[in-house]
Each structure stands twice: as structure tokens, then as C-alpha cells.
Amino acid sequence: xxxxxxxxxxxxxxxxxxxxxxxxxxxxxxxxxxxxxxxxxxxxxxxxxxxxxxxxxxxxxxxxxxxxxxxxxxxxxxxxxxxxxxxxxxxxxxxxxxxxxxxxxxxxxxxxxxxxxxxxxxxxxxxxxxxxxxxxxxxxxxxxxxxxxxxxxxxxxxxxxxxxxxxxxxxxxxxxxxxxxxxxxxxxxxxxxxxxxxxxxxxxxxxxxxxxxxxxxxxxxxxxxxxxxxxxxxxxxxxxxxxxxxxxxxxxxxxxxxxxxxxxxxxxxxxxxxxxxxxxxxx
Amino acid sequence: xxxxxxxxxxxxxxxxxxxxxxxxxxxxxxxxxxxxxxxxxxxxxxxxxxxxxxxxxxxxxxxxxxxxxxx
Numbered sequence: 001x002x003x004x005x006x007x008x009x010x011x012x013x014x015x016x017x018x019x020x021x022x023x024x025x026x027x028x029x030x031x032x033x034x035x036x037x038x039x040x041x042x043x044x045x046x047x048x049x050x051x052x053x054x055x056x057x058x059x060x061x062x063x064x065x066x067x068x069x070x071x072x073x074x075x076x077x078x079x080x081x082x083x084x085x086x087x088x089x090x091x092x093x094x095x096x097x098x099x100x101x102x103x104x105x106x107x108x109x110x111x112x113x114x115x116x117x118x119x120x121x122x123x124x125x126x127x128x129x130x131x132x133x134x135x136x137x138x139x140x141x142x143x144x145x146x147x148x149x150x151x152x153x154x155x156x157x158x159x160x161x162x163x164x165x166x167x168x169x170x171x172x173x174x175x176x177x178x179x180x181x182x183x184x185x186x187x188x189x190x191x192x193x194x195x196x197x198x199x200x201x202x203x204x205x206x207x208x209x210x211x212x213x214x215x216x217x218x219x220x221x222x223x224x225x226x227x228x229x230x231x232x233x234x235x236x237x238x239x240x241x242x243x244x245x246x247x248x249x250x251x252x253x254x255x256x257x258x259x260x261x262x263x264x265x266x267x268x269x270x271x272x273x274x275x276x277x278x279x280x281x282x283x
Numbered sequence: 284x285x286x287x288x289x290x291x292x293x294x295x296x297x298x299x300x301x302x303x304x305x306x307x308x309x310x311x312x313x314x315x316x317x318x319x320x321x322x323x324x325x326x327x328x329x330x331x332x333x334x335x336x337x338x339x340x341x342x343x344x345x346x347x348x349x350x351x352x353x354x
Contacts, residue, residue, distance in 0.1 A: 014352045073327055189338045196341035199348070243334040250331055 012203055016132045017123045019112075029111070029124055030132035037098040037129055070245065077253040084252050087146060091139060092245035095130060099198055099237030102128025103230055108202065130198040130240075133191060140191035143248045148183070150255040190247060197240045201233045290347035300340035307332050 016030035048063060056064060067089060074085045101107060111124035129135040152160045164183070166175035208229050212222040311329045315322055 012352060014348055189335075192345055193334065193338045193341050196345045197337075200341075200344055203348075239330070243330060246327060246331055247334060 012206060014199070016127055016134070019123065019125070028132070029127040030129050030135060032126050033098065033101055033107070033132075034129035034135055036126065037094060037101055040097050040101075041093055070242075073246070074249055077249055078256045080256055084146070084150075084249070087142075088245045088249050091143070091248055092241050095139070095194065095241035095244050096238060098129040098135070099241060100234065101126070102131060102198065102202060103205075103233055103237070108206075128198060128202070130194055131202050133195045136194040137187075137191040139194070139244070140187050143190060143251065144187045146248075147251040147255045150252055154256060186251060190244065194240055194244055197236060201236055205229055205233060286350045290350040293343050293347040293350065296343035297340040300336050300338075300343075303336040303339075304333060307336060 016028035018026040018028050019032070020027050048060075052060060070089055070092060071085055074088050075081050107126045107128065108124045109122075110126075111122050114121050114123050148160075151163065155163055164176055164179040165172040166179065205226065208226045212225050215222050307329070311325055314325055
């Protein structure tokens with residue numbers, strides 16, 4: 001059996017805890033995290049747009065540089081990049097803020113103490129939204145709907161099914177289920193990757209904090225060890241947000257480029273192969 | 284007890300992605316060493332490849348977490 005929550009310094013719960021209930025809606029602490037991330041994004045963009053100038057000052061440049069860099073990558077994918085660049089950058093910023101929110105002090109440590117069957121249990125007020133499978137699955141469903149919609153829009157519903165059936169027609173009974181599963185597995189892998197990484201980060205930080213608290217009597221400088229892992233999580237949060245956004249871009253690129261008869265790389269600097277493996281890019 | 288053992292065994296599956304990530308990274312560095320100007324072109328396929336390889340390890344991790352933390 002796992003450690004009882006009351007005895008362990010490590011607070012780990014694989015599902016988000018319910019803070020309060022409104023009718024049938026369970027308001028969980030990861031919803032607080034998601035709303036907080038949205039609020040930060042909204043306020044930041046409003047504040048930023050209000051004082052944006054044509055000739056940017058140094059502060060504005062610092063904000064625009066990373067976004068322009070990402071937009072540059074998206075612009076290299078297909079000629080229709082303008083219709084999905086906002087989605088890719090929006091996903092990136094949302095996930096980035098949701099990931100980094102979990103690293104702030106107080107998140108995951110300040111909360112209600114609630115009686116449970118195993119003893120007393122801490123229910124934090126805020127949980128980083130991407131450490132909840134509901135949030136990541138929701139984002140993955142958005143991506144899934146968008147790239148299937150692109151496929152259906154460019155091929156027509158019948159053409160999309162033909163695309164799933166594969167090229168030699170007599171292989172269709174075998175290839176159709178395989179392609180169908182590979183489409184659906186993108187949904188699973190997108191959501192599981194983000195959830196697994198962020199949740200693993202949370203567990204890692206909690207474990208390191210508990211370990212260093214345990215040895216603090218012997219090694220007073222051990223306090224600095226969790227800080228190293230915090231820095232690592234800062235990097236992972238960024239990389240995972242980038243990965244989600246770039247995979248969204250790659251899936252949409254594939255859905256668009258398949259129509260051009262396999263010449264997917266004419267104008268794309270970055271496209272993944274049909275099985276998800278990165279294809280060699282021609283400049 | 285049994286589920287903790289199973290969680291440990293599930294993480295054996297992380298060996299494969301570990302080797303795969305190492306191969307991917309070494310090849311990327313090799314390419315970068317041969318042709319430093321290509322870093323911009325290599326970057327995106329590299330990140331995507333690492334993400335897709337890493338996903339397999341994450342599956343193992345999620346399976347073992349579910350084995351440990353759900354009763």
C-alpha cells in the first residue's frame with residue numbers, strides 16, 4: 001500500500017481535488033489554475049496591446065522576439081500558415097503560463113486541510129492546470145478537431161476517408177484501422193505527454209523538497225538542491241509548451257500537405273512524416 | 284505491495300526511449316558539428332523527434348503512477 005497522506009511529506013494526488021461543488025459541477029483546484037493562467041494571459045495581452053507602438057521600445061521587443069521567432073517557424077510550414085498561426089502561438093502561451101504557474105511558491109502548498117479516510121490531507125487552492133489530464137486532453141481535442149477539420153475541408157469527407165484507406169486500394173481493409181488508430185493515438189500521446197511531464201515535474205519537486213528537509217540537520221546547504229530542480233522544471237515547462245505547439249503545427253501541416261500529392265516539403269521547412277517521425281527538410 | 288512492484292517493473296520500459304533519445308541527440312549534435320549553419324533547420328524536427336520518442340517513456344511513467352496512486 002502507498003504511504004498514508006498524513007505520514008508523508010510528499011503530497012501527490014493524480015487527480016485534481018474538488019474545492020467546492022456548484023450543482024453538478026465539481027470545481028477543482030486545477031480549474032483555479034487554468035482560470036488563473038487565462039486571466040494572466042488576458043490581462044498581459046490587454047496591457048501589452050494598449051501600449052504597443054509601431055516603433056517598439058526595448059520592453060516591447062523583449063516580448064515580441066519569442067513570439068516572432070515562433071511565428072517564423074510556423075510561417076515556414078505551409079502557405080496557409082496565417083489561418084493557424086494564432087492557434088499555435090495561443091496554445092504555446094497558455095501551456096507555458098500554466099506550466100510555470102506550478103513553480104510559484106504557494107501553489108500546491110497553501111490550501112485547506114481536510115479530513116479523509118487516511119487522516120488529515122492537504123487540498124491546495126491552486127494546482128497547475130497542465131498537471132490535470134482534463135486540461136491537457138481538452139487542449140489535445142482542440143488540436144485533433146482542427147487538424148481533422150483541415151483534412152476534411154481540403155479533401156472533402158470522402159477524400160479524407162480515402163486518405164485514411166491508403167494508396168494501394170486492396171490494402172485498405174488492413175490500412176484503414178491502422179491509420180484510424182494512428183490518428184486517435186495522436187490525441188492520447190499529445191495529452192499524455194504534457195500531463196506526464198508536468199505531473200512528473202511536480203512529483204520530482206515534492207520528492208526533492210521532502211528529501212532535503214529530511215537531511216537538513218546534517219547538510220544545511222541542502223536547501224539549494226530543490227532550487228536546481230526548479231531551474232530544470234523552468235526549462236521543461238518551456239520545452240513541453242513548445243513541443244505541444246510544434247506538434248499541433250506539424251499535424252496541421254500534414255493534413256494540408258497530403259493533398260499536394262506527397263510533395264509535402266516543397267515549401268515546408270518543418271514537417272513530420274506520416275508516422276510522426278521527423279522528415280528531412282529541404283531548404 | 285504488488286502494485287508497487289508492478290510500478291517498478293513498468294519503468295523498465297523507459298530503457299528504450301532512453302537509448303532512442305541518446306541516439307537522436309548524438310545524431311543532431313553530429314549534424315550540427317558538420318554543418319553549424321543548419322541549426323535553425325535541424326531544431327524543429329529535432330524537438331519533434333525527441334518529443335515523440337520521449338512520449339513512450341512518459342507512457343511507462345503514467346502507467347506506474349496509476350499503479351502507485353490509485354487504489
